[in-house]
Amino acid sequence: MRLFALSLVQDRLDFYERIQNGEHIRNIKDAEGNKMTDLYLFQKLDNLYPGFRLLYENTSGFIHFSNEHIKFNTDRIDDGNEFMMRIRLAETTEFSISKKVDYAFNMFIVSEELFKLLNGYKLSMIELMKQFD
Structure with missing residues (x-):
């Protein structure tokens, strides 16, 4: 999304410099x-x-710390006398096959769209760099 922002500004070189200097x-x-x-x-x-919104909502929880991390990394233990929680690092082998397929498909779609955006930016950056020759 942040790379997409480059296409929305009037002055791409100014945008690039501001980001390079740490501006959010x-x-x-x-x-x-x-x-x-x-x-x-x-x-x-x-x-x-x-459909991008749904894709964003389905995948952003794995990028930003969220309830998705908590769900995958928390075991609920009830030994009959007390209830405990254990937080750990989850292994991908613990995910159901449907979750694995869902995440793989979402990442494929994201990668495909990112490739299209990057290819367009490559052409834009070539034109931008010609200004400095």
């Missing part, structure tokens, strides 16, 4: 004057690629 994308405005928060970016992407 959420504090930068697009060409229409909108702050490029994650919410704004995924809504824009969902308009271009219907």
Whole structure:
């Protein structure tokens, strides 16, 4: 999503320099004057690629610390006398086959769309760099 933000600004070189200097994308405005928060970016992407919102919601929990991490990494133990919880690192072998297929499919779709975006940016960056020759 943050790479997609590059296509929304009026001055790509300025955007690149600001990011390189540590500025957060959420504090930068697009060409229409909108702050490029994650919410704004995924809504824009969902308009271009219907279904992106669902894909984002299904996968972002594994990127940002969330309840998905807690679900996979917590064992509930009830020995009859007391209830305990144990937090650990989960192994992918513990995931159901349907979860594995779902995550693999979502990552395939993300990779496919990312490839399209990157290929377009490659052409844009070539044009941008020609300005400095």
